[in-house]
Amino acid sequence: xxxxxxxxxxxxxxxxxxxxxxxxxxxxxxxxxxxxxxxxxxxxxxxxxxxxxxxxxxxxxxxxxxxxxxxxxxxxxxxxxxxxxxxxxxxxxxxxxxxxxxxxxxxxxxxxxxxxxxxxxxxxxxxxxxxxxxxxxxxxxxxxxxxxxxxxxxxxxxxxxxxxxxxxxxxxxxxxxxxxxxxxxxxxxxxxxxxxxxxxxxxxxxxxxxx
Numbered sequence: 001x002x003x004x005x006x007x008x009x010x011x012x013x014x015x016x017x018x019x020x021x022x023x024x025x026x027x028x029x030x031x032x033x034x035x036x037x038x039x040x041x042x043x044x045x046x047x048x049x050x051x052x053x054x055x056x057x058x059x060x061x062x063x064x065x066x067x068x069x070x071x072x073x074x075x076x077x078x079x080x081x082x083x084x085x086x087x088x089x090x091x092x093x094x095x096x097x098x099x100x101x102x103x104x105x106x107x108x109x110x111x112x113x114x115x116x117x118x119x120x121x122x123x124x125x126x127x128x129x130x131x132x133x134x135x136x137x138x139x140x141x142x143x144x145x146x147x148x149x150x151x152x153x154x155x156x157x158x159x160x161x162x163x164x165x166x167x168x169x170x171x172x173x174x175x176x177x178x179x180x181x182x183x184x185x186x187x188x189x190x191x192x193x194x195x196x197x198x199x200x201x202x203x204x205x206x207x208x209x210x211x
Contacts, residue, residue, distance in 0.1 A: 031168060032076075032165050032166055032167045032168070033165065033166040034163065034164070034165045034166075035074070035163075035164045035165075035166075036080070036161070036162070036163045036164070037161070037162060037164070038159055038160070038161045038162075039060060039159070039160050039161075039162065039188070039191075039203065040157065040158070040159050040203070040204040041157075041158045041159075041160070041190065041191045041201040041202060041203055041204065042155065042156070042157055042158070042201075042202050042204060043152060043153070043154055043155060043156045043158065043200055043201055043202070044154060044155075044200055044202055045154050045200050046152070046153045046154050047150055047151060047152055047200055048151050049149055049151055050149065050150050050151070050192065050200070051146050051149055052146070052147050052148045052149070052150060052191055052192060053143070053144050053145060053146060053147055053193070054077060054140045054141065054142060054143050054144075054145055054147050055142050055143060055144055055175055055193065056147070056191065056192055056193035057077045057079070057147055057160075057162060057191075058072045058074055058075065058076075058077050058142050058164075058172065059072060059174045059175060059176070059189055059193040060162075060188060060189050060191070060193070060203075061073045061074065061164070061186065061187075061188060061189075062174050062178075062186065062187055062189065062211070063184070063185070063186040063187075064178055064181035064182055064183050064184065064185050064186070064187065064211070065183065066181070066183055067178070067179075067180055067181050067182075067183070068177045068178060068179070068181070069173060069177060069178070070173065070174045070177070070178045070181060070187070070211065071171050071172060071173050071174065072142070072172045072173075072174060073164075073166060073186060074164035074165060074166045075141065075142065075165065075166060075167045075170045075172060076139040076140065076141055076164065076165040076167065077139065077140060077147075077162055077163070077164050077165075078137065078138060078139045078140070078162065078163040078164075079130055079136055079137070079147055079148065079160070079161075079162060080129065080161040080162060080163055081127065081128070081129050081159075081160075081161040082098045082114075082126070082127075082128045082129075082148060082150075082158070082159070082160055082161075083125075083126065083127045083128070083158070083159040083161075084096040084098060084124075084125065084126045084150075084152055084156055084157070084158050084159075085123040085124070085125050085156065085157045086118070086123055086124045086152055086153050086155065086156040086157075087118075087121075087123045087155065088118045088119060088120065088121075088123075088124065090121075092119070093117050093118070093119045094117065094118050094119075094123075094124045094153055095115060095116070095117040095124060095151065095152075095153075096115070096116055096124045096125070096126050096151070096152045096153075096156060097113065097114065097115040097116075097126065097150070097151040097152070098113075098114045098115075098126050098128040098148055098149070098150055099112070099113045099114070099148065099149040099150075099151075100112050100128070100130050100131075100134070100136050100148055101113070101146065101149060102135070102136060102145055102146040102147065110130055110131035110134035110136060110137075112128070112130075112131060114126045114127075114128035115151075136148075139163070139165060142172050150191075158191065158201065160191065174189075174193070175193055176189075176193060176194055176195060176198075178195060178211040179195060179197070179211070181211050187210060187211035188203040188205050188210055188211075189203065189210070189211060190202060190203060191203075195210070195211050196210030196211065
C-alpha cells in the first residue's frame, strides 16, 4: 500500500512538472523600435536663448521619400542629457547655458538653468540632465513645445543624448523640406531642425549624411 502511494505521488509530481514545461508564449512588451544615441553638433555662430523643440529633435534623423520630401524615422523622443563645451577667447569670458524651461501644459521642463563661464584656457562646460519625473524626462511626441533653450558662442561643441522610439503605422514629414535628397536614403539635420547648409548647429558627420 505504501509503495503504491509513493508511486502515485511521483506520477502526480511528474504530471505537474510536465505541465510546467509547456508555458504559453511570453508577453511582448513593445513592437516599436527603440534607439538610444549621442549626437554631436558644432555651432557656426553665436546663439542666445535659442529654442529647440520636440519636432526639431525628431526631425534630426529622417529618410527621404523624394528629392524634396522627408519623413522622421522616429515618432517619440526623450532627452537624456545635454553636454556643451566652449573655449574662451584669451582675455574674455565665455558662457554656455542650457535651460529646461518648457511652458506648455503637460510638456513643462523642470525649470532648471544649467550654466558655466570660463575666463581661462579651460573650456566652459555644462552637463545637464532633465530632472527625473519631469515631463522632459519622459517620451514626448511631435510638437512645437520647448525641449530646451541654448545659449553659447560660435564654435561650441554640443552633445545631445536621446532615446528615440519608432512606432508602426505613423508617418510625420519634416517641417523643413530637404534639397536634392536621394530617395530612400536617411540623413542627419541640425539641432534646430534645419538642413546642414542652413543650420547654426552643424551635425558632425560627413556631408553625404547631411541633408
